[in-house]
Amino acid sequence: SQTIHQWPATLVQPVGSPLSLECTVEGTSNPNLYWYRQAAGRGLQLLFYSVGIGQISSEVPQNLSASRPQDRQFILSSKKLLLSDSGFYLCAWGISGHTEAFFGQGTRLTVV
């Protein structure tokens, strides 16, 4: 069966520090991978998606970047965090954009 792992579960980082959040998927090949952010009191916002290794599409301009160094690994990064980067970050996968999506357990990021 397929599983998705996301870590860390919680993270507190100072303003200006770098960020690296990792997501891996097991039990499937060539999945579509997604990073979403859920700000307090707001809906989920798609940040990045990837249909293959090295292929990254960005949905909104921001202080973040994403990379897919391996088929089932998706990384969300920042060189210098801003206070506004605080939120709940969720990784997800699907066979394609038109099938069921499955989510990780999320990372609560607090920038102080």
Add this chain to the structure above:
Amino acid sequence: KQEVTQIPAALSVPEGENLVLNCSFTDSAIYNLQWFRQDPGKGLTSLLLIQSSQREQTSGRLNASLDKSSGRSTLYIAASQPGDSATYLCAVTGNYGQNFVFGPGTRLSVLP
């Protein structure tokens, strides 16, 4: 641009009641619609996926319907239980691409 809304924003009911959650979307050219459950501080759990050619899907006490032409979906929960307390989100994908567009969610509280 696709927009998804959910009504009500919050709902509190006594245990045992049947209830309906509503989801509306502005662009009827969707490929599928998915209902999720999110417990506080956790990731999303997929409940039901309805393809655009389908009218409804059922899983246990849950029944989701889709009226694509009117841009609406409902999630019916029968005989509600305190364990059903969570935030329920709907999301749609369109023929335009790979991405889910989420509604803001309905926060459900089932009182024992």
